[in-house]
Amino acid sequence: MPPLSAAKSKLPTAKTIVSTIGSAAATAVVLRSVARDYLPHEFREYLYLGVRNFINKYFSTHLTMVIYEFDGFQDNEIYNASELYIAARMSTDIHRLKVIKNPTQKNITATMEVNEDFTDVFNGVKFYWSLVSKKHPTRQYYSHDNRTSRTDQRSLELMFHRDHKDVALNEYLPFILNEAEKRKQEQKSVKLFTVNTNTSYSRMASSTWTSVNLDHPATFATLAMDGDLKEMVKKDLDRFVARREYYRKVGKAWKRGYLLYGPPGTGKSSLIAAMANYLNFDIYDLELTDIKSNSELRSLLVATANRSILVVEDIDCSVELHDRVAVEAAKAVAAKKKGNYPKENEVTLSGFLNFIDGLWSSCGDERIIIFTTNRKDKLDLALLRPGRMDLHIHMSYCTPCGFRLLASNYLGITQHDLFKQIEDLMSEVDVTPAEVAEQLLKDDNPDTVLDGLIKFFDVKRKMNEEAKAEAERKEKEEAEAEVARKEKEEAEEEAKRKKKEEEKLATKN
Numbered sequence: 001m002p003p004l005s006a007a008k009s010k011l012p013t014a015k016t017i018v019s020t021i022g023s024a025a026a027t028a029v030v031l032r033s034v035a036r037d038y039l040p041h042e043f044r045e046y047l048y049l050g051v052r053n054f055i056n057k058y059f060s061t062h063l064t065m066v067i068y069e070f071d072g073f074q075d076n077e078i079y080n081a082s083e084l085y086i087a088a089r090m091s092t093d094i095h096r097l098k099v100i101k102n103p104t105q106k107n108i109t110a111t112m113e114v115n116e117d118f119t120d121v122f123n124g125v126k127f128y129w130s131l132v133s134k135k136h137p138t139r140q141y142y143s144h145d146n147r148t149s150r151t152d153q154r155s156l157e158l159m160f161h162r163d164h165k166d167v168a169l170n171e172y173l174p175f176i177l178n179e180a181e182k183r184k185q186e187q188k189s190v191k192l193f194t195v196n197t198n199t200s201y202s203r204m205a206s207s208t209w210t211s212v213n214l215d216h217p218a219t220f221a222t223l224a225m226d227g228d229l230k231e232m233v234k235k236d237l238d239r240f241v242a243r244r245e246y247y248r249k250v251g252k253a254w255k256r257g258y259l260l261y262g263p264p265g266t267g268k269s270s271l272i273a274a275m276a277n278y279l280n281f282d283i284y285d286l287e288l289t290d291i292k293s294n295s296e297l298r299s300l301l302v303a304t305a306n307r308s309i310l311v312v313e314d315i316d317c318s319v320e321l322h323d324r325v326a327v328e329a330a331k332a333v334a335a336k337k338k339g340n341y342p343k344e345n346e347v348t349l350s351g352f353l354n355f356i357d358g359l360w361s362s363c364g365d366e367r368i369i370i371f372t373t374n375r376k377d378k379l380d381l382a383l384l385r386p387g388r389m390d391l392h393i394h395m396s397y398c399t400p401c402g403f404r405l406l407a408s409n410y411l412g413i414t415q416h417d418l419f420k421q422i423e424d425l426m427s428e429v430d431v432t433p434a435e436v437a438e439q440l441l442k443d444d445n446p447d448t449v450l451d452g453l454i455k456f457f458d459v460k461r462k463m464n465e466e467a468k469a470e471a472e473r474k475e476k477e478e479a480e481a482e483v484a485r486k487e488k489e490e491a492e493e494e495a496k497r498k499k500k501e502e503e504k505l506a507t508k509n
Contacts, residue, residue: 062128063162069154078173081180082156086129087111088183090118109187114154122172128159185280185307190214193284195291195300208300214283216273222409223274224267224402224433229393233271236391237279241366255367257356257388261376262395265434268372271395272311281368282308294351301355302363309368315383316373349380357388397430406433410440411449418450425457429464 069079087109096113112118118129133152160168196210220230240256247254260268276283284304291297304310356369371389373379383389398406400423408414439453 061162062159063165065158065168067156067158078177079154079156081177082129082158083111084109084180084183085176086118086120086156088179089120122175123167125160125164125167125172127168127172130157130159131155132157188280190276190280191282193282193304195285195287209284209303211282214273214276216270216277218270218273219277220274222405223270224398224406224437225271226396226399226401233275233391233393234278237275240368241279244365253367254365255369257390258368258370259376259384259389259392260370260372260395261392262374263397263430263432264374265432266395266397267433268395269313271393272309272370272372275368275370276309279307279309279368284308284310286310286312288312288347288352291347294347297347297351298355304364304367306364307366309370311370311372313372314374315371316375316378349382353382353388398426398433398436400426402433403436406436406440407446407450410437411444411446413446416446416450418447418454422450422453422457425454429457429461431457431460435460 067079067082068076070076090112096116097110098113099108099110101108112129112131114131114133116131120127120129131154133154158168190213191211192214193209193211196208220234223230236256244254260271262268272283275281282305286300288297291300301310369388371383376384376392384392403422403426404414404419407416407419435456436453439456440449442452443449
């Protein structure tokens with residue numbers, strides 16, 4: 001140990017150091033107060049920047065990245081993503097929050113306000129975030145297609161140790177972009193897009209779609225479908241959205257095709273709404289009869305967004321896309337009678353298939369295409385092959401499982417003495433989930449409603465029998481008419497043959 005006298009001799013030196021530090025701190029406080037009161041804002045900012053740069057250059061071991069809100073007149077994607085990311089992960093230490101809600105969001109978002117700090121840890125590395133706002137003369141900014149005037153320029157500053165620059169650029173920021181995209185999808189409201197027939201197709205393609213919020217309450221939990229079928233559809237959707245890299249690896253467009261077929265009222269539209277709500281995908285409802293040409297169709301499909309569902313309902317009723325051989329034959333006959341040729345400027349089967357399965361199908365990612373039809377047998381086989389319609393889902397008549405779910409949803413009951421009788425009737429009489437739901441809506445009393453449903457089965461049985469008898473009558477009449485037509489043709493052919501023979505005999509004589 002050093003002698004006591006040596007230790008005492010060093011005390012004045014320590015006191016001098018402490019005194020000097022105290023004086024320097026006091027001086028700094030006074031200078032800061034004077035600068036704040038008397039120096040112009042621009043000079044203070046310049047002075048602060050110079051001091052900070054000096055410290056960072058010669059003493060700091062950290063690196064700061066500045067992420068501005070705008071890049072020229074466009075949004076900075078990294079800034080928006082970082083703001084969403086921070087909003088989801090910021091700690092309770094922050095005292096000031098900015099609260100926002102955009103029209104496209106479901107919920108209110110709270111994020112960091114100016115001059116607040118946030119510390120994040122990623123793979124063991126600490127990253128320090130701060131939100132900075134600097135005053136500037138009024139400038140015009142374009143954000144989400146809206147022009148706004150701003151007198152401030154906001155930026156997020158990301159500070160970290162210099163050794164972790166590669167981690168920040170190659171891992172951390174890409175991770176933030178991915179997480180922000182997920183959060184954005186979770187927050188957005190599902191929209192239903194339809195073709196705006198009043199819009200000129202000579203304008204930008206994006207203007208041909210008009211949208212409204214999709215408030216359809218259908219979910220897989222409320223669908224009156226067989227439980228195993230619902231689980232199969234959910235698993236197929238989950239598998240599809242999780243296979244981005246797989247689709248890229250095998251060289252296929254990241255899309256999936258579904259064909260929903262079955263009688264009207266079996267829940268095809270409800271299933272589409274449930275799929276959209278489950279995935280949080282927008283729906284583009286395409287009515288092919290409104291489209292005049294392949295070029296218009298191409299413009300519409302290119303304008304659809306990623307993570308969306310394209311729906312073509314009642315595809316069996318769409319002209320030119322079913323019974324291709326019969327349609328082409330009819331067109332040829334009509335063209336021959338009129339002495340002209342069919343129009344080239346129209347939606348054709350080959351053109352439609354090129355957009356859902358050809359080169360144009362790769363113009364976008366994570367797309368789902370759904371066809372609905374009441375008559376699967378009427379569709380052209382070219383529409384049904386794998387790669388176009390990957391999964392065929394039969395929407396059947398109401399089953400006992402579906403009925404019990406409807407009873408639970410509409411009446412709030414899971415058991416009743418009449419359930420067994422109703423389920424037995426379902427095996428004898430075909431009724432759709434829509435018809436059952438309509439009966440369950442007629443009263444709040446379960447006894448009254450279920451008794452009325454049983455009576456409805458009797459009415460439905462009579463209707464089905466009458467419809468069957470009418471169909472058999474028409475089929476018989478058509479068969480008889482076909483027989484009569486053939487007999488008439490045979491008679492005419494026989495008459496022609498006899499006439500020719502008579503003419504030959506007359507010529508010889």
